[in-house]
Amino acid sequence: MVSLNSYLIVGAILFSIGAVGVFTRRNVLIIYMCIELMLNAVNLTFISFSKFLNDMNGHVFVFMIMTVAAAEAAVGLAIIISLFRNKATIYVDDINLSKG
Amino acid sequence: MQLLMFYIFSLGAVLSATLMVTNIKPVTAAMNLIMTMFFLAGLYVLLDAHLIAALQIIVYAGAIMVLFLFVILLLNIHEKEGETARRKVIIQFGSIAIVGSLFIAMAKLSAIDPLMIKAVDPAFGTTKSVGKLLYTDYLLPFEIASFLLLAAIVGAVILAKRRIDDSE
Numbered sequence: 001m002v003s004l005n006s007y008l009i010v011g012a013i014l015f016s017i018g019a020v021g022v023f024t025r026r027n028v029l030i031i032y033m034c035i036e037l038m039l040n041a042v043n044l045t046f047i048s049f050s051k052f053l054n055d056m057n058g059h060v061f062v063f064m065i066m067t068v069a070a071a072e073a074a075v076g077l078a079i080i081i082s083l084f085r086n087k088a089t090i091y092v093d094d095i096n097l098s099k100g
Numbered sequence: 101m102q103l104l105m106f107y108i109f110s111l112g113a114v115l116s117a118t119l120m121v122t123n124i125k126p127v128t129a130a131m132n133l134i135m136t137m138f139f140l141a142g143l144y145v146l147l148d149a150h151l152i153a154a155l156q157i158i159v160y161a162g163a164i165m166v167l168f169l170f171v172i173l174l175l176n177i178h179e180k181e182g183e184t185a186r187r188k189v190i191i192q193f194g195s196i197a198i199v200g201s202l203f204i205a206m207a208k209l210s211a212i213d214p215l216m217i218k219a220v221d222p223a224f225g226t227t228k229s230v231g232k233l234l235y236t237d238y239l240l241p242f243e244i245a246s247f248l249l250l251a252a253i254v255g256a257v258i259l260a261k262r263r264i265d266d267s268e
Contacts, residue, residue: 001102001103002102002103002106002146004210004211004212005207005208005209005210005211006106006110007143007147008207008208008210009204009207009208010110010113010114010143011207012200012203012204012206012207013114013200013204014113014114014117014136015200015203016196016197016199016200016203016204017114017117017118017121018117018121019196019199019200020121020192020193020196020200021120021121023192023196024121024189024192024193025121027126027177029126029129029130029168029171029172029175029177030120030121030123030126030129032168033120033129033130033133033168034120034121036133036160036164037117037120037133037136040136040137040140040160043140043152043156044140044143044144047143047144047147047149047152048147049212050147050149051147051148051149051224051225052212053212054221054224056221056224056225056229056230056233057233057237059149059151059152059225059230059233060230060233060234060237060238060241062149062152063152063155063230063234064241064245066155066156066159066160067245067248067249068245068248069160069164070159070163070164070249070252071248071249071251071252072252073164073167073168074167074252074253074255074256075252075255075256075259077167077168077171077256078255078256078257078259078260079259080171080175081171081174081175081259081260082259082260082262084175090175090177
């Protein structure tokens with residue numbers, strides 16, 4: 001029987017890898033993928049707590065997180081397409097539209 | 101057996117996530133993220149969350165990542181990476197490693213109060229029980245989620261259609 005802590009540690013490691021990606025990468029698409037990875041790590045934590053507490057509500061939360069992730073991906077990728085059309089770049093160093 | 105599967109799935113997930121973060125090409129990174137999604141679906145099956153495992157593969161690996169790949173194909177990207185100063189990367193990596201080890205320590209130390217554990221439900225994680233919960237206790241959030249998706253569709257179409265300079 002795998003303990004709850006093992007699952008939580010896997011979730012924490014995946015979340016940290018996603019955070020490293022968000023802070024070190026310069027490609028907007030890969031930053032987006034890292035955000036998806038962080039959401040997935042949180043989902044894993046929800047599911048493992050749900051299993052070990054015998055409580056189904058965590059599954060509903062994961063369902064909602066998946067909905068939000070899908071909406072976020074659609075809108076975010078539309079923003080990236082619009083940005084690429086106007087600025088011809090997807091590197092965050094070159095994007096300074098709202099710089100004062 | 102369960103322990104072996106847990107080690108295979110979690111090692112695979114962590115390995116492919118690392119490959120995703122360190123890869124320069126967005127297509128390879130997307131493929132590695134799809135691998136991570138599949139390994140996580142395996143972990144969900146180990147945790148008796150069968151519906152969530154199926155949704156993970158259908159929604160994440162099937163829909164969201166295909167959207168990512170379409171956008172990567174649409175944008176003609178020339179790779180350039182690594183202009184960030186080396187020292188800055190080391191500082192960022194170090195700080196995240198510290199925070200990450202805090203997370204991991206918290207995950208290692210956390211425990212469940214045995215009083216909180218309910219009786220084991222034989223229908224745990226099945227489509228029927230999740231659906232029943234969605235349509236009774238969580239009916240309002242469920243409907244709000246459908247409105248959110250509608251707003252996201254309209255927003256994505258409008259954002260991808262117009263240009264910034266002819267917005268007036």
